[in-house]
Amino acid sequence: MNDETTAPTDAEARLLVHRAGRTPVYAYGRAALRDAVARVRAASPPTAGLYYSLKANPHPGVVHALAPLVDGFDVCSLTEMETALNTGTPSGRVLFTGPAKSRTEAAAALAAGVAVTVESPRQAVLFAGAARELGVTGRGVIRLNMPYPARTPDAEPSPNQFGVAEEDLAEVVDVLRASPLSISGLQLFWGSQYGDPEVVLATRKAVTERAGACAERFGLSLDFVSIGGGIAMQWRDRDPAVDWDRLSGADTGPSAEIGRLPLVCEYGRSIAGPAGSLLTTVLDTKTVGDRRYVLVDAGMNDILLASRLLSGGDRGEFPVRVVGGADRPTVPHVHVTGPLCSQLDVLAEDIELPEVEPGDLLLFPGAGAYGPSFSPGGFLSRDKVREIVF
Numbered sequence: 495m496n497d498e499t500t501a502p503t504d505a506e507a508r509l510l511v512h513r514a515g516r517t518p519v520y521a522y523g524r525a526a527l528r529d530a531v532a533r534v535r536a537a538s539p540p541t542a543g544l545y546y547s548l549k550a551n552p553h554p555g556v557v558h559a560l561a562p563l564v565d566g567f568d569v570c571s572l573t574e575m576e577t578a579l580n581t582g583t584p585s586g587r588v589l590f591t592g593p594a595k596s597r598t599e600a601a602a603a604l605a606a607g608v609a610v611t612v613e614s615p616r617q618a619v620l621f622a623g624a625a626r627e628l629g630v631t632g633r634g635v636i637r638l639n640m641p642y643p644a645r646t647p648d649a650e651p652s653p654n655q656f657g658v659a660e661e662d663l664a665e666v667v668d669v670l671r672a673s674p675l676s677i678s679g680l681q682l683f684w685g686s687q688y689g690d691p692e693v694v695l696a697t698r699k700a701v702t703e704r705a706g707a708c709a710e711r712f713g714l715s716l717d718f719v720s721i722g723g724g725i726a727m728q729w730r731d732r733d734p735a736v737d738w739d740r741l742s743g744a745d746t747g748p749s750a751e752i753g754r755l756p757l758v759c760e761y762g763r764s765i766a767g768p769a770g771s772l773l774t775t776v777l778d779t780k781t782v783g784d785r786r787y788v789l790v791d792a793g794m795n796d797i798l799l800a801s802r803l804l805s806g807g808d809r810g811e812f813p814v815r816v817v818g819g820a821d822r823p824t825v826p827h828v829h830v831t832g833p834l835c836s837q838l839d840v841l842a843e844d845i846e847l848p849e850v851e852p853g854d855l856l857l858f859p860g861a862g863a864y865g866p867s868f869s870p871g872g873f874l875s876r877d878k879v880r881e882i883v884f
């Protein structure tokens with residue numbers, strides 16, 4: 495488990511379930527969100543603003559709790575945009591990202607005064623046309639395409655569809671300059687779930703320098719440059735632990751760009767992840783061969799990331815706690831499975847767990863990011879998992 499994860503105590507967990515009325519329920523802690531923002535801020539370049547990406551957890555209560563703590567929001571849909579604006583955050587601090595925005599989405603963002611990332615020449619033409627029709631100026635943020643860095647020394651950088659290709663950059667700048675849109679920023683998002691602090695630091699420096707070169711080449715005067723985030727979340731025991739001390743103590747020089755450009759970092763998982771827990775009730779137990787099954791009311795429709803679907807048997811395990819179970823004897827070879835008619839609906843595989851019986855509560859800590867919004871909630875038409883903020 496991520497050392498930074500803050501989970502409710504047993505007594506708090508029981509009360510949270512009563513408050514929610516039922517399980518399964520995600521409980522997100524305001525104090526834990528505050529701690530996470532402070533930790534991530536300390537691990538970012540000292541001058542950088544901090545944007546929270548709603549894709550990690552768009553729950554309105556979470557976004558509302560974060561609004562006074564962060565400098566802005568990254569949104570990817572009209573619903574996310576409204577959630578961000580409904581906190582009272584000024585539209586000038588909201589950025590609408592995504593590689594293929596529709597005309598409707600672009601027009602909505604422009605009407606709201608929200609900046610839009612421009613990710614191709616055709617999108618630039620589309621947004622320019624929308625601004626003209628609406629009779630508004632608008633803020634364009636050019637996303638630069640870049641392969642995501644290799645995760646290990648023997649791996650290759652990963653090509654992707656995001657942002658403007660180097661060879662299209664001059665065209666995009668020309669289209670925007672001839673339009674009502676200003677070029678107010680650059681975005682160089684470079685991936686997620688990087689555990690090696692040296693990769694994070696080196697990439698941060700490289701993208702900042704590239705942004706500086708681009709601004710100089712085109713004579714851009716920028717309100718901000720988003721240099722991504724990339725910091726990993728330790729969901730499972732095989733995920734990399736983050737070396738926060740290394741990131742926090744990092745000498746962000748000698749790049750002259752850091753300090754000269756108005757930087758913004760974008761984070762999702764490292765802010766919301768540690769602050770959330772999933773609580774689920776044991777409905778049944780049974781032994782089949784040498785396996786002990788613990789069947790619970792949360793499934794992969796609620797927490798896809800913990801299920802077998804994403805990475806089969808070699809995935810590592812989410813930590814799981816039995817509420818009130820600290821002093822009970824443990825049982826080996828436990829498989830925690832959900833209520834779905836799918837062999838993939840496994841939330842923990844072959845772990846040691848305190849003895850449980852129906853009615854007991856299990857708590858999965860560090861589950862606050864990419865939970866309900868990243869899970870197939872429609873599968874089997876089951877009730878939506880509850881979510882509360884405490």
Ligand SMILES: Cc1ncc(COP(=O)(O)O)c(C=O)c1O
Nearest residue numbers: 547683686687723760761762763
């Ligand atoms: C443009 C952009 N910003 C921010 C994020 C959030 O990333 P993370 O959850 O890794 O911090 C993502 C993730 O995909 C992204 O694509």
